[in-house]
Amino acid sequence: QLQLQESGPGLVKPSETLSLTCTVSGGSISSSSYYWGWIRQPPGKGLEWIGSIYYSGSTYYNPSLKSRVTISVDTSKKQFSLKLSSVTAADTGVFYCARQSKGLRLGELDYWGQGTLVTVSS
Amino acid sequence: ETVMTQSPATLSVSAGERATLSCRASQSVGDNLAWYQQRPGQAPRLLIYGASTRATGIPARFSGSGSGTEFTLTISSLQSEDFAVYYCQQYRNWLTFGQGTKVEIK
Numbered sequence: 001q002l003q004l005q006e007s008g009p010g011l012v013k014p015s016e017t018l019s020l021t022c023t024v025s026g027g028s029i030s031s032s033s034y035y036w037g038w039i040r041q042p043p044g045k046g047l048e049w050i051g052s053i054y055y056s057g058s059t060y061y062n063p064s065l066k067s068r069v070t071i072s073v074d075t076s077k078k079q080f081s082l083k084l085s086s087v088t089a090a091d092t093g094v095f096y097c098a099r100q101s102k103g104l105r106l107g108e109l110d111y112w113g114q115g116t117l118v119t120v121s122s
Numbered sequence: 123e124t125v126m127t128q129s130p131a132t133l134s135v136s137a138g139e140r141a142t143l144s145c146r147a148s149q150s151v152g153d154n155l156a157w158y159q160q161r162p163g164q165a166p167r168l169l170i171y172g173a174s175t176r177a178t179g180i181p182a183r184f185s186g187s188g189s190g191t192e193f194t195l196t197i198s199s200l201q202s203e204d205f206a207v208y209y210c211q212q213y214r215n216w217l218t219f220g221q222g223t224k225v226e227i228k
Contacts, residue, residue: 037217047158047166047209049217062216063123096165106213108156108171110178115165 002027004097004113011119012091018084018118022097029078030055035100037109038071038082042093052100053080060106087120094118124149124212128220134228141197143223145210150190154214157186157195160222161206169208170195200225 008020022036029036037052051061053071061069065084073080084091094115101107125148135141145155153173158166168177170186173193183198197204205227210220 046221047211047219049219052217060216101171105154106217107154108168108177108211108213109158109166110168110171112165112167 002099002111004099004111006095006097006113006116008116008118010117011121012087013122014088014120015086018082018087018091018095018120020082020095020097020116020118021079022081022113024078024080024099027099029073029080030075033102035060035102035106036073036080037098037100037106039096039098039109039112040091040093041096041115042090045093050082050084050095052106054102089120092118092120124151124215124218126210126212126218126220128208128210128223130223131221132224132226134226135200136228137200137202139200139228141200141204141225143195143197143208143210143225145188145193145195145220147191147193147212149215151212151214153189154212155186155188155193156211156213157184158209158211159204159206160209161203166209197225 003025035052038050068085070083096115097113098109099111127146129144155173157170160166174186207222
């Protein structure tokens with residue numbers, strides 16, 4: 001059974017860079033059939049796609065966050081990572097990693113990590 | 123950006139009754155539409171993709187329909203575990219989610 005697990009600091013100071021890692025187990029991160037994505041959810045609010053990466057390193061970012069986001073992949077460790085720079089309190093929320101189907105374009109998100117809460121505060 | 127609008131914001135339904143949730147896209151997304159269920163404190167769970175295909179392990183009481191800009195998620199007979207928040211998501215133009223519909227016990 002595929003499992004994804006987010007890890008990283010739960011508290012980040014304003015203006016600093018948020019860094020999270022997602023570790024994939026029970027399956028291959030190098031499958032040609034999937035992307036790997038990051039999604040966030042502010043407290044009590046809805047879901048926002050941050051970006052996705054293919055095992056080859058090709059990336060796709062939400063245009064509204066693109067200037068602050070970097071997603072990378074390490075296939076040898078079965079991990080992919082998120083960096084979000086210049087954070088503010090508005091970036092506080094639960095961050096999820098997920099597997100994403102690959103068709104002609106980005107697809108649905110069929111396996112999700114449990115999520116990790118990141119608070120931006122001094 | 124393709125804006126997804128869900129209605130109603132809250133749906134009050136009794137167990138055993140039928141629930142119908144709507145999702146509208148600001149431009150055509152074809153059948154590139156998914157539905158997710160999120161219970162409190164849990165990650166979202168994929169229910170439907172391709173507008174009408176149930177994901178693995180999803181009960182038959184969940185069904186999706188629609189194409190283009192108008193979509194519907196129907197839960198034929200609500201069970202206690204179905205009271206949750208439901209999100210639609212398009213993947214025709216990047217990815218965007220609706221704001222969610224909360225299905226609560228009447």
